[in-house]
Amino acid sequence: MNTNLITQVSAFIWQEADMLDHGEFQSWLEQWTADGLYIIPIDPLETDFLNTLNYAYDNHAMREKRVYRLGSGESISTVPTARTIRTTSRFRILEDSADRVTVRCAQNLCEFKKETIRHYSADVTFELVKVGDSFKIDRKIIRLINADDALQGIAYIL
Amino acid sequence: MTIEIKPAQASCNYQELVKHDRVHTSLYTDPAIFADEMDKVFYSTWVWVGHTSEIPEPGSFKTTYIGKQPVIVARDRKMKVHVLLNRCRHRGATVCEHKKGKTASFVCPYHGWSYATDGSLRGVPHPEGYADILDKGDHPLVGLRVEEYAGMIFATFKDDIESLDSYLGPAKKWMDLFMKQGGGYPVKAGNAHRFRFPGNWKIQLENTTDAYHFPLVHKSFLSSVDQQTLDMLDFVEGAGYVEDLGNGHSVMVMIPELVDLEANLDAPIPARFEELAQQLREKHSEEEVRRIVRAVGGSGFNLNIFPNIACSMAFFRVLQPIAVDQTEIHHVVLTMDGGPEEANRARLRMHEHFQGPMGFGTPDDSEAWERVQKGASAGQDLWILLNRGLPKEVETEDGRRSDVSAETGMRAAYQQWKKLMTA
Ligand code: FES
Ligand SMILES: [Fe+2]
Numbered sequence: 001m002n003t004n005l006i007t008q009v010s011a012f013i014w015q016e017a018d019m020l021d022h023g024e025f026q027s028w029l030e031q032w033t034a035d036g037l038y039i040i041p042i043d044p045l046e047t048d049f050l051n052t053l054n055y056a057y058d059n060h061a062m063r064e065k066r067v068y069r070l071g072s073g074e075s076i077s078t079v080p081t082a083r084t085i086r087t088t089s090r091f092r093i094l095e096d097s098a099d100r101v102t103v104r105c106a107q108n109l110c111e112f113k114k115e116t117i118r119h120y121s122a123d124v125t126f127e128l129v130k131v132g133d134s135f136k137i138d139r140k141i142i143r144l145i146n147a148d149d150a151l152q153g154i155a156y157i158l
Numbered sequence: 159m160t161i162e163i164k165p166a167q168a169s170c171n172y173q174e175l176v177k178h179d180r181v182h183t184s185l186y187t188d189p190a191i192f193a194d195e196m197d198k199v200f201y202s203t204w205v206w207v208g209h210t211s212e213i214p215e216p217g218s219f220k221t222t223y224i225g226k227q228p229v230i231v232a233r234d235r236k237m238k239v240h241v242l243l244n245r246c247r248h249r250g251a252t253v254c255e256h257k258k259g260k261t262a263s264f265v266c267p268y269h270g271w272s273y274a275t276d277g278s279l280r281g282v283p284h285p286e287g288y289a290d291i292l293d294k295g296d297h298p299l300v301g302l303r304v305e306e307y308a309g310m311i312f313a314t315f316k317d318d319i320e321s322l323d324s325y326l327g328p329a330k331k332w333m334d335l336f337m338k339q340g341g342g343y344p345v346k347a348g349n350a351h352r353f354r355f356p357g358n359w360k361i362q363l364e365n366t367t368d369a370y371h372f373p374l375v376h377k378s379f380l381s382s383v384d385q386q387t388l389d390m391l392d393f394v395e396g397a398g399y400v401e402d403l404g405n406g407h408s409v410m411v412m413i414p415e416l417v418d419l420e421a422n423l424d425a426p427i428p429a430r431f432e433e434l435a436q437q438l439r440e441k442h443s444e445e446e447v448r449r450i451v452r453a454v455g456g457s458g459f460n461l462n463i464f465p466n467i468a469c470s471m472a473f474f475r476v477l478q479p480i481a482v483d484q485t486e487i488h489h490v491v492l493t494m495d496g497g498p499e500e501a502n503r504a505r506l507r508m509h510e511h512f513q514g515p516m517g518f519g520t521p522d523d524s525e526a527w528e529r530v531q532k533g534a535s536a537g538q539d540l541w542i543l544l545n546r547g548l549p550k551e552v553e554t555e556d557g558r559r560s561d562v563s564a565e566t567g568m569r570a571a572y573q574q575w576k577k578l579m580t581a
Contacts, residue, residue: 040516042349051499053349053491053506055516062511065382069518075378076529077521148257150352150486153521 002093009103010091012135013126017086017107020157025067028157029060033129033136038063040158044123044143055147055154066157077155082113084156088124101135102127107142109158120158121145170194176576178569179545185575186358186534186542192482198579199465200225201315204325206467206476207231207241209347210309211495212258217275220258223478224313229302230254230264231311234276241304241313242277247297264299277301308333309345310467328556329407332461336469338419339492341453342446346495347474350488351514355524357531359479360571362487365523366460366468366475367400367410367567369393370546375526379518382511386428398458398562400547401554406464406574408557408567412471416458423448431455437500450494450501455508462567464574473509483531489513489520544568 019028032038040055049057058066070078086109095102104125111118127139142158144151170191175182185191205224208231212220219232221244228244230253244252246266253264253273263280265272272281277299282292302313305322307330312322319325326333337345355362365371373380373394380388393412400410411417415425423445427435431451438447456472468475476488491509493502512519534542547564560566 042351050503051506053351054510055351055514057507057510065518069378069382072378072381074381075518075522076375077525078378150354151515152354153524154515155521155525158516 002096005093005096005101006091006103008133009093009101009126009128009135010088010105012128013088013091013103013105016137017088021084021086023081025070025157029063029067031137032060032063033138034060036060036136036138036140038140038142040142040144040147042147044145044147049141055151056158070156075155077153080113082111082156084112085110094125099130100127100138101130111154111156113155118152120154122158170579172576172579176572177541178573179548180541180543181572183534183537183540183542185360186531187482189482192358192479194579195479195575196225198581199575200479201227202578202581203316203319203465204305204312204314204322205465206310206463207313208311209345209474209490210239210306210311211344211346213239215260217260217262218258219254219256219261219275221254221256224302224315225479228252229313230299231313232264232275232277234274238276239304239306239311240276241302241311242273242299243302245300246271247279247299248282253299273299308337325405326407326463327405328403329405329409329461329463332403332409332459333463333469335418335459336457336461339453339456339472340494341419341450341497341501343494343497346493348491348493350476350490351509351517351520352486352488353515353520353524354480354484354486355527356483357485357527358482358534359477359485360575361527361530362475362477362485363462363465363571364565364568365527366462366470367408368563368565369398369400369410369412370563370565371523371526375522376519378522379512382518384430386430394563396562399559400562400564400566401559402557402566402570404557404570406571407462408570409459409461410562410567411459412562413458416452416455419453419457420449423452425452427451431504434500434504438498441498450498453494454501454504456492456505462571464571472505473513544572 016031038058039049046052069075086107088105088107090106092104094104107122107124109120123143125141128135129138207222208220213233216233216235219230221230230242230244232240244254246253248269248271251266251268253266263272263274270283274280279294279297302315303317304313307322307326390413397414398411402408435447435451461469466477473492474490478486480486493505514520544565547560547566551558551560
């Protein structure tokens with residue numbers, strides 16, 4: 001087992017999680033490759049995201065719009081802003097090549113907004129492109145364990 | 159501690175609670191009214207249960223609810239559609255827990271009674287315990303009355319109410335118009351964004367013909383679209399209208415140019431669809447390209463069919479009451495069955511952009527409805543106003559019509575509600 005690589009990718013993913021929890025969205029947007037996709041499928045077993053309905057299927061332009069929306073004050077569901085704390089763990093390298101690495105981890109996210117705490121668990125798969133001694137995100141696929149149940153509004157970036 | 163229990167009937171003088179221009183707030187908050195609604199609305203009229211494309215083959219089925227009752231919508235071996243109560247005739251267990259699928263039979267997990275897709279009881283394990291006291295013919299899954307229009311499947315518990323055809327009335331021509339968004343292909347109902355909000359189901363019923371909220375609640379969505387789309391969605395003071403179609407149904411036309419998707423095929427293609435049109439030209443004639451592109455963004459209207467289904471621009475909105483202050487909504491994506499992948503992808507991405515718990519529209523709607531429910535607990539004897547657009551309302555061949563942001567559609571729904579609740 002390449003513990004060196006696990007250390008490297010987990011440091012990167014923890015940093016990304018910290019950016020999202022602390023609202024550092026500009027830095028978050030810069031973590032991505034130009035064609036990077038942020039995907040939240042409805043069916044946790046889905047693999048053809050392009051031709052099926054997802055909760056989110058964001059390219060760069062949509063990610064920018066999502067970030068803008070969160071901070072614009074134009075959306076009543078984002079005021080007050082939900083506070084989130086997410087923990088990622090259970091990292092496992094699924095694929096490793098010269099220029100890419102695919103890693104799967106568990107994410108437990110706790111959301112607080114207006115008197116209510118909610119909890120979302122997900123399997124998150126990152127397809128990372130190696131850039132220097134760090135990475136860019138090419139795919140981030142968030143498979144909520146309850147994705148095919150009825151959800152409530154999620155007014156932040158999962 | 160003393161708990162004041164209000165007798166249901168005392169709070170339920172429906173004649174008094176629904177005026178022509180307002181309804182009493184207790185319609186959102188009184189659990190006794192909610193219980194009564196299940197019986198007098200959901201178990202007494204036609205309720206939408208599915209679209210024909212959801213059960214395409216013999217043995218295809220989906221499960222859903224009518225009011226609070228679980229049902230199975232199944233196609234039997236001869237392609238006939240049945241709506242069956244999802245309840246074993248032995249001791250009551252549900253016989254199917256899958257949302258959809260394909261099967262030859264429904265087998266109860268408790269003692270193994272098995273039913274064919276038309277509901278008939280086929281097998282009872284160890285039948286010797288019954289000797290001759292159990293006639294299988296007397297114990298099918300209970301089937302409801304089922305009728306269809308334009309691929310939309312409705313069911314009712316009542317054998318004595320009018321036909322679906324007559325119930326829908328003038329709504330039928332709008333259903334036909336809506337289905338033109340197949341762009342020359344059949345409309346296919348796909349997956350749905352399902353979400354719940356803590357509020358009464360009628361708050362959402364109203365919203366389908368509420369143009370008034372759009373520029374405000376959906377400001378963040380409007381900030382995320384191109385100028386042409388923005389101009390198209392700037393309809394509150396436009397030429398659109400709301401029309402009461404009778405029996406609680408209504409239509410809100412937001413974009414009059416997009417009422418008939420097969421008209422004006424030579425109108426210029428909007429810039430946002432130019433790339434799609436170019437891709438489609440590789441395999442399609444110019445006429446097909448224009449028909450598909452014109453259909454891809456959906457219709458320019460919302461059709462509200464009382465009580466639980468709307469044909470809303472490019473999707474179906476399905477409404478499922480859970481409790482007096484809890485409602486589940488499904489926004490069902492529609493694609494062109496067998497149509498070009500590029501066009502269907504465009505439809506999927508547009509649906510994701512606005513709808514669902516992470517869309518740029520739905521969470522804000524949901525927040526507004528939640529606020530309504532919360533605010534509705536304030537005050538003892540306050541009313542929900544529904545008088546917007548009354549001064550300009552006129553009689554039409556189909557009913558009554560006023561401007562696009564009029565509350566005409568809501569008034570129509572509450573009049574039907576009152577009719578059913580006082581029947
Ligand atoms: S309850 Fe279904 S077989 Fe007994
Ligand atoms: Fe809305």
